[in-house]
Amino acid sequence: MTEESLSSAIRNRINMKDGIVHVDAGGLHYKDLNTILRTLGNPVPIVHIENVYGQRYIGTDLSNNMEIHICGTPGNDVAAFLDGSTIIVHGNAQDGVGNTMNRGRVIVHGRAGDIVGHSMRGGEVYIREDVGYRCGIHMKEFEGKKPLIVVGGTGQDYLGEYMAGGTLIVLGLKMGSKPIHHARFLGTGMHGGVIYLRGEAVHTSKEVQIKPLDESDYKILRRDVEAFCKEFEIQPEPIMECEFTKLIPASKRPYGNLYVY
Amino acid sequence: MKSFLESEFTVVRDEERCIRCKVCVNQCAYETHCYDAEDDRILSKDENCVNCHRCVIFCPTHAIRIEQNVTGYTQNSNWSREAIVALKKQAEYGGILITGMGCDKPNFTYWDRLLLDASQVTNPSIDPLREPMEIKTFLGSKPDRIELEEVDDDVVLQTKLSPQLVCEAPILFSALSYGAVSFNVHTALAKAATEFGTYMNTGEGGLDERLYKYGDHIIVQVASGRFGVHPGYLDVGAAVEIKIGQGAKPGIGGHLPGEKVTEDISRTRMIPVGTDALSPAPQHDIYSIEDLRQLIYALKEATDYTKPISVKIAAVHNSAAIASGMVRAGADIIAIDGVRGATGSAPKVIRDNVGIPIELALASVDQRLRDEGIRNHASVIVAGGIKSSADVIKAIALGADAVYVGTAALVAMGCTLCQKCHTGKCPWGIATSDPWLTKRLNPDIATRRLTNLLRAWSLEIKEMMGGMGINAVESLRGNRMRLRGVGLTDTELKILGVKMAGD
Ligand code: SF4
Ligand code: SF4
Numbered sequence: 215m216t217e218e219s220l221s222s223a224i225r226n227r228i229n230m231k232d233g234i235v236h237v238d239a240g241g242l243h244y245k246d247l248n249t250i251l252r253t254l255g256n257p258v259p260i261v262h263i264e265n266v267y268g269q270r271y272i273g274t275d276l277s278n279n280m281e282i283h284i285c286g287t288p289g290n291d292v293a294a295f296l297d298g299s300t301i302i303v304h305g306n307a308q309d310g311v312g313n314t315m316n317r318g319r320v321i322v323h324g325r326a327g328d329i330v331g332h333s334m335r336g337g338e339v340y341i342r343e344d345v346g347y348r349c350g351i352h353m354k355e356f357e358g359k360k361p362l363i364v365v366g367g368t369g370q371d372y373l374g375e376y377m378a379g380g381t382l383i384v385l386g387l388k389m390g391s392k393p394i395h396h397a398r399f400l401g402t403g404m405h406g407g408v409i410y411l412r413g414e415a416v417h418t419s420k421e422v423q424i425k426p427l428d429e430s431d432y433k434i435l436r437r438d439v440e441a442f443c444k445e446f447e448i449q450p451e452p453i454m455e456c457e458f459t460k461l462i463p464a465s466k467r468p469y470g471n472l473y474v475y
Numbered sequence: 476m477k478s479f480l481e482s483e484f485t486v487v488r489d490e491e492r493c494i495r496c497k498v499c500v501n502q503c504a505y506e507t508h509c510y511d512a513e514d515d516r517i518l519s520k521d522e523n524c525v526n527c528h529r530c531v532i533f534c535p536t537h538a539i540r541i542e543q544n545v546t547g548y549t550q551n552s553n554w555s556r557e558a559i560v561a562l563k564k565q566a567e568y569g570g571i572l573i574t575g576m577g578c579d580k581p582n583f584t585y586w587d588r589l590l591l592d593a594s595q596v597t598n599p600s601i602d603p604l605r606e607p608m609e610i611k612t613f614l615g616s617k618p619d620r621i622e623l624e625e626v627d628d629d630v631v632l633q634t635k636l637s638p639q640l641v642c643e644a645p646i647l648f649s650a651l652s653y654g655a656v657s658f659n660v661h662t663a664l665a666k667a668a669t670e671f672g673t674y675m676n677t678g679e680g681g682l683d684e685r686l687y688k689y690g691d692h693i694i695v696q697v698a699s700g701r702f703g704v705h706p707g708y709l710d711v712g713a714a715v716e717i718k719i720g721q722g723a724k725p726g727i728g729g730h731l732p733g734e735k736v737t738e739d740i741s742r743t744r745m746i747p748v749g750t751d752a753l754s755p756a757p758q759h760d761i762y763s764i765e766d767l768r769q770l771i772y773a774l775k776e777a778t779d780y781t782k783p784i785s786v787k788i789a790a791v792h793n794s795a796a797i798a799s800g801m802v803r804a805g806a807d808i809i810a811i812d813g814v815r816g817a818t819g820s821a822p823k824v825i826r827d828n829v830g831i832p833i834e835l836a837l838a839s840v841d842q843r844l845r846d847e848g849i850r851n852h853a854s855v856i857v858a859g860g861i862k863s864s865a866d867v868i869k870a871i872a873l874g875a876d877a878v879y880v881g882t883a884a885l886v887a888m889g890c891t892l893c894q895k896c897h898t899g900k901c902p903w904g905i906a907t908s909d910p911w912l913t914k915r916l917n918p919d920i921a922t923r924r925l926t927n928l929l930r931a932w933s934l935e936i937k938e939m940m941g942g943m944g945i946n947a948v949e950s951l952r953g954n955r956m957r958l959r960g961v962g963l964t965d966t967e968l969k970i971l972g973v974k975m976a977g978d
Contacts, residue, residue: 248776270769275706275777290769291760295777297706310760313773316705329760333701335745351759352700356745376755378746406750467733467751473822474568475898 220253233260240265244289248274251282268308273301276318290327293320296337309346312339316359321445325367334361334380340445343367343388348375355379355407364442371398374422374461378406383438385412387448391456401461405468409461410435412453421468422461431460479563482521485542486530492538493517499530499539504900504912527893529902561823571824575896575906577723577817577860577882578827584815585834585967586866589873590976592957594944601946603937609947610936612877614714614854615639615783616807637807638783640694640714643672644933645871645948648925649812649858649881650696650718650787652678654731654740654752655819655896656885657913658685659921660905663888665689666918667925676879679718679754680731681743687711694785697774699728700754702744706777714808715774716785717767719758722816722859725789725830728754729820735899737908768804775805783807790814790836790859791829795843802844802853810879811836813859817882819906820897833859834873838971841874841953850953864935873971874953887928888921 220228224246229236235254239247247269254261259281263272266286273282277297284292284303293301294313306324315334322339328346331339336359344367351372353361361380368386373395386393393413400415401422409422410431418424427435436454443450486507495515499508507523508530510516526541548559561572594600601608615637622633648664661683664675669692676694681703686693695712697704709715720726731744731752741748761767771784778784785808786801788794794811801809813833818826837857844850857870858879867878886892889903896906904915936948945951959976960968968975 245776245780252779271773271776274773275709277706291773294773295704295706295709310769313760314701314704332760333704335705348759352753352755354746356741356747359745375759376753378750378753403753403755405753406747466749469730469753470732470751472570473573474564474570475573 220250224250235261237261237263238265239263239269239286240267242269244269244271247272251276251280254280266305273299293318296320306343307341311341312337315339315361323446328370330365331361331363331382334363335359336361338362338441339364340442341365341367342446345369348372349384350374350377350380350382350409352376352378353380353382353407362438364438366442366446366448368393368395369397372400372402373397374401374404374407374409375399376403376405377401377409377463378404380407381434381438382407382409383412383435383442384409385439385442385453387412387453389413393456401463403468404461404463405466406463411459411461412456414459415461418461421464423464425460425462427458427460431458476567478567480522480560480567481546482524482544483560484524484526485521485544486519486524487540487542488517488519489538489540490516492536494536494538496535498533498535502529502533502902504529504902504907525893525895525898525902526891527895527902528891571822573820573897574823574826574894575818575820575898576892576894577815579894580827583832584860585832585963585971586860586862586869588960588962589834589869589971589973590959590961591865591868591872591939591943592959593942598944600944601941603934603941606941606946608937608940609949610644610933610940612642612645612948613639614642614808614856614876616853617851619851638714638781640674640783640808641672642674642877644929644936645875645877646867646929646932647673647694647856647877647879648675648884649816649879650676650678650694650716650721651881651885652680652696652731652819653683653743654680654735654908656906657904657908657916658683658739659913659916659918660885660888661686662918663916663921663925664884665693666922667929668692670922671926671929673929674713676716677712679729680740680752681745682708682711683739683743696787697770698754699756699758700752702746702752702754705745709774709777712782714783714785715778716787716808716810717758717770717774717806718787719761719767720787720789720791720812721818722789722812722814722830722833723818723826724821725791725825726756727822727825728756729818730754731820732899735908740908764800764804767801767806771805785810785856787812789816789829790831790833792831794831794836795839798840798855799843799847799849802849806853808854808856809840810856810858811840812879813837813857815860816858817885818896833857833870835967835970837870837873837875838955842972845874845953864932865939867932868936868939868951869958871948871951872954872958873973874955876952884925884928887924888916889924 268289270289275295276299291310296315296318300319303322307326309327325343330349347370349369364383398417400418402419505523668675679698690711698718733749786806787810790813814830854876857875901907958973
């Protein structure tokens with residue numbers, strides 16, 4: 215598809231300035247917005263979408279390598295099935311950030327709603343503040359693909375539920391030097407991957423075990439926390455001074471002994 | 476603990492016929508037979524036998540017969556053998572009893588109590604051998620009306636049609652996930668669907684890339700575990716199906732045990748070798764019709780509105796209301812799987828006690844969508860116990876657009892309904908990922924068996940339609956006047972919307 219193929223009403227929304235494409239999303243349907251993003255394709259590296267008021271699915275299935283800035287509040291399922299590209303939200307995000315995403319990066323300068331990274335298999339998600347329920351649910355890793363979620367704040371119940379792979383880091387940055395994370399049922403049904411909490415958890419599920427961190431954990435943590443800090447211009451050193459809790463599955467097969475054949 | 480379980484079957488070997496060839500020893504996946512070199516005899520451990528008939532078919536001298544163990548418990552109508560065995564097993568192992576295939580209880584089938592009409596005297600029947608019969612079926616949302624425009628003596632369609640699946644007959648292959656069935660089974664289903672002109676459904680385990688070339692005849696499924704779901708997978712299919720539930724286990728998820736997650740299966744499901752593939756019971760982004768709409772439209776966005784989106788549910792008490800919500804949520808196809816729908820593995824208690832018969836669900840769903848004036852917005856596919864062409868044609872007369880067949884396709888490939896799919900040792904090389912067993916199913920021969928079945932059913936459907944004086948399957952859809960019931964109560968007849976035979 216080329217830009218010419220867009221209807222003139224939609225084309226009028228696009229404006230090129232200093233090598234950056236500006237899209238006015240005010241009142242635009244998500245279908246048209248995604249059509250624009252798909253149409254812009256590869257030659258346009260940076261897109262600013264302005265006046266975003268709750269449009270869903272922004273950046274769904276985008277497989278090219280754009281940098282998309284969302285100014286305003288995107289609706290649910292931002293970056294669903296994302297397969298490349300970087301999506302930066304300048305504001306809060308709602309539910310389903312990075313739903314089933316495969317590749318790419320999502321950065322949210324604010325908070326995010328429920329099921330952040332639902333079933334994501336690859337890519338990185340950085341949320342500056344808190345997240346809702348079931349963050350990282352059923353994220354999984356495979357071969358070279360290892361998804362990462364870093365949350366600057368804390369999360370609600372069922373954090374890391376059914377987690378099958380990947381890394382979930384929760385920093386609790388606004389909770390002082392010894393954060394206590396109040397999410398209940400942490401890691402319910404977890405059977406792969408790892409959760410690092412800065413500070414402590416009050417209520418973990420019986421499917422996880424708490425392990426001390428070793429040098430290799432700190433190596434991973436330092437790398438991922440630095441990446442997070444770089445996005446939000448925060449100093450990583452003070453964050454790393456605090457003690458972390460590591461949660462891993464108690465078994466690869468949490469429900470293996472429930473059945474008779 | 477000493478086991479109080481008895482063998483369910485008895486292996487009877489005709490010693491006169493047995494030539495000690497050891498075929499049975501090699502064929503049995505459950506190590507029932509062994510060769511005793513000292514006595515030059517084949518012996519059998521009855522307790523291992525699952526009555527799969529593999530040895531019966533492959534014994535070159537037909538020396539083997541499998542019988543139900545005749546040593547029954549004392550006759551008791553309340554405490555059946557099945558109930559006693561279940562109790563003993565649970566007392567010994569303390570877990571949920573798992574089984575394979577569909578519900579095996581009597582009384583849940585209505586197809587056999589519905590009879591078809593035929594033309595006599597007052598309207599002529601049609602001979603399908605001499606006259607064209609149309610059974611091609613289009614699945615997807617249909618417009619409320621179409622607008623045509625005359626351009627230079629030609630009529631041009633102005634209405635933009637929604638994407639459709641085109642089936643040469645109203646029969647598709649049900650979801651059978653890779654991992655639950657072997658690669659060869661997936662290959663045979665994909666090839667047969669392509670050759671015949673219908674569709675196979677990946678089930679929730681992803682699609683091996685070697686089969687992407689058949690993508691035009693494949694429905695790709697997105698289930699709660701999202702296994703193998705990535706943009707390439709969504710792109711390759713002809714349609715995407717959101718799996719909410721399945722007839723064999725409404726309301727619960729699935730656990731593919733780690734030992735079945737081999738190298739190939741791990742690649743397709745996109746999880747490491749040997750880890751359990753856990754499908755949560757709900758889709759965690761769907762807690763309402765509004766959320767369902769969100770996923771439907773996320774998938775429409777991801778596939779750029781080029782493919783129909785199907786939603787599959789198990790038939791449960793309020794299916795009609797749910798179906799109405801599904802259609803309003805934007806589903807182009809709704810698939811409903813009845814209580815007799817099969818599975819590779821499910822808790823027996825759920826398989827046999829949860830859900831409702833597909834005939835009743837179909838009748839009430841079709842009626843509800845008609846009453847609400849939205850029947851054309853989605854096609855209806857029914858599944859769960861379609862075992863013959865007669866069932867297909869009755870389903871269409873009751874209101875379905877097409878049927879999914881799972882068990883029937885497996886039986887065509889060799890399955891004998893031993894109900895042991897969950898063991899992963901399917902002796903027919905179907906429900907297994909063990910390389911020694913999967914080799915038993917030759918995909919080319921299985922493809923032929925499947926296309927033969929589709930051809931046979933198509934011919935029979937045309938014969939029956941001709942007999943009714945109908946030459947297009949469209950004219951039969953929802954045509955309940957061509958059905959009559961026998962042995963049904965007034966309430967059953969009312970729900971099915973058919974008259975009593977003789978009326
Ligand atoms: S399990 Fe199958 S192959 Fe083995 S003895 Fe029984 S019928 Fe024969
Ligand atoms: S698929 Fe195999 S294991 Fe399952 S019922 Fe059929 S023959 Fe038995």
